[in-house]
Structure formats: structure tokens, C-alpha cells
């Protein structure tokens with residue numbers, strides 16, 4: 001199968017969901033293989049020997065690692081349908097800047113909300129809210145981060161929304177109250193099939209969080 005596309009993932013992973021949403025936007029037919037991260041498959045270890053992490057996209061036998069790189073790759077290979085990256089170099093550079101901000105700030109704080117308690121959790125929560133407000137400001141009055149159509153930065157950010165319920169429950173706060181415009185954007189993205197059919201139920205994510213916490217020895 002010369003044009004074979006395989007995605008190695010783990011269903012609650014925000015990073016894996018990025019690849020799934022991008023593939024859905026492009027209408028790419030692919031084989032999804034769920035990984036057991038406590039017992040990684042030989043294919044995962046062979047395809048991502050450096051980080052040993054999902055997601056990995058395997059296209060025509062060649063592995064592509066790191067979710068943001070995967071999304072850009074998908075956009076470049078299947079460029080006819082639903083372009084995700086903006087056209088202008090400056091807009092592309094800005095989109096990459098914000099993707100980096102999401103990974104280094106938003107998701108870093110988010111992880112610390114459920115991995116910590118007490119003061120450390122409070123600090124993470126405040127950092128998370130602050131970074132979401134910065135993103136909300138960047139969104140401004142636009143429908144999507146890139147303007148009128150769903151694009152690259154939306155693909156990068158939207159998967160985290162199915163974890164919002166978990167962050168709110170662990171940290172005891174309301175994202176809707178803090179960032180109503182950003183929540184409007186979440187609802188808009190959820191109207192897209194590529195998103196609504198990909199993102200798991202937030203309550204299921206919260207359930208698996210208990211299992212992940214035990215595995216990490218947090219609870």
C-alpha cells in the first residue's frame with residue numbers, strides 16, 4: 001500500500017487529536033492504531049526512537065513525529081482541500097509563534113493544574129487563566145484564529161477544550177466565566193464535524209484522568 005497513512009495515538013491525548021482533526025479536515029483515509037503507553041508497540045519505538053511518544057504519523061512507511069509538525073505536514077501534502085496554514089509568510093510565522101505559546105505556556109500550566117495540589121495548583125491555575133486571556137486577546141473579534149475560516153491554530157488549540165472540564169473540576173474555576181469569548185470560539189469549532197467527531201466526551205477524559213494520576217503515583 002504505497003499511499004498508506006497510519007496514525008499512532010492514545011485517545012485522550014490533545015497532541016494525537018491535533019493530527020486526527022487535521023486528517024479529518026483534509027478527508028484523508030487512514031488507519032488509526034491506539035497505543036498502550038505503558039507497553040509501547042515496537043512500531044512506535046521504531047518510528048519515534050528519540051522521544052518514544054505519540055502521535056506519530058506514518059506516511060508511505062515514513063514516520064513524522066511531533067503534533068505541530070504533523071499538522072503542518074498534513075497541510076502540505078494534502079494541500080488542495082481545506083488549507084490550514086495562512087498564505088502570507090508573516091501570518092505563517094505568527095501562527096507558529098502562537099502554536100509554540102500554546103505548547104509552552106497554556107498546556108504546560110494546564111498539566112500542572114491536575115498534577116498538583118495546594119499552592120502549586122493555584123499558581124498553575126492562575127498561569128493557565130492568564131495565558132488563555134492572552135490567547136483570547138489574540139483571537140479578538142475574529143471567528144477563528146486565522147480569520148474567517150478554521151485553520152492551523154484552531155487545530156492546534158481546540159483539542160485542549162475537551163480537557164477544560166477536568167481542569168475546572170481539579171482547579172475549581174470556570175473558564176466560561178474567565179474567557180467567555182474564547183468559549184464562544186470553542187462552540188464555533190465544535191460545529192465542525194472534524195472537531196465534534198474527533199474530540200472525546202469531557203467526562204470520559206475526566207474519568208481517565210483518575211487512571212493517569214494513579215499511574216503517575218499522584219493519587
Ligand code: GS8
Pocket residue numbers: 010013014015037052053054055065066067068
Ligand atoms: C508531545 C507528545 C506527548 O506528550 C507533541 O507531539 O506535540 N510535543 C509532543 N505525548 C504523550 C502522550 S499525551 O500526553 C506520550 O506519548 N507520552 C508517552 C511517554 O512519555 O512515555
